[in-house]
Amino acid sequence: MEGISIEFLIRAGQVDTAAALREYIERRLSFAVRRFAHQVQHLTVRLVDVNGPRRGVDSRCSITANLVDGRRIFVEASAAWPFAAITQAAHRLGESIRRERGRHGGCGQSRGATVGRHDSRHLERVS
Numbered sequence: 001m002e003g004i005s006i007e008f009l010i011r012a013g014q015v016d017t018a019a020a021l022r023e024y025i026e027r028r029l030s031f032a033v034r035r036f037a038h039q040v041q042h043l044t045v046r047l048v049d050v051n052g053p054r055r056g057v058d059s060r061c062s063i064t065a066n067l068v069d070g071r072r073i074f075v076e077a078s079a080a081w082p083f084a085a086i087t088q089a090a091h092r093l094g095e096s097i098r099r100e101r102g103r104h105g106g107c108g109q110s111r112g113a114t115v116g117r118h119d120s121r122h123l124e125r126v127s
Contacts, residue, residue, distance in 0.1 A: 002037075003037065003038075004037060004040050004041070004043060005041075005042045006025075006029065006042075006043045006045065007044045007045070008022055008045050008047075009044070009045065009046045009047070010022065010045075010047045011047065011049060021047060021082055021083075021086070025047070025086050025090075028086055028087055028090035029043060029045070029063075029093070031090070032091060032093050032097075033065075033094060035098075036097045036098070036101065038068075039067050039068055039069075039097065039101065040066075040097070041066045041068045042065075042066040043063060043064070043066075044063070044064040044066075045061065045062075046063075047059070047060070047061050047082055047085070047086065048060050049082070058080070059078065059079055059082040059084070059085040060076060060077070060078045060085060061077055061085035061086045061088070061089040062074065062075070062076035062089065063075050063076070063089050063093050065093060065096075067097075067100070071100065073093065073096045073097060073100060075089055075092040075096055076089055077089040
């Protein structure tokens, strides 16, 4: 994710798991925003263990994406485990950026892509 600065605020788990969480966040965000990296300027990731050592749905991951055109996207997810919350939030971020791109000038396609065109040689008529 070259060119995108990422700020991490991790308040979950043990000190030794923070490095693993950070690495996992970077990998999940790479998958989520790879297609839109040129539109993303900065990401802030907050991972919080809401209930502390108690059990339950208590890991919350929130991500704020500052886009190059000044818009901001915020997503969050809660799960029992921090890795699940990260996965859900990263997926939501990718979907949100895709929708925003479609709304504001981009149609969500790469250059040269065609939509609605079919090669008639490969179509079969079904009666």
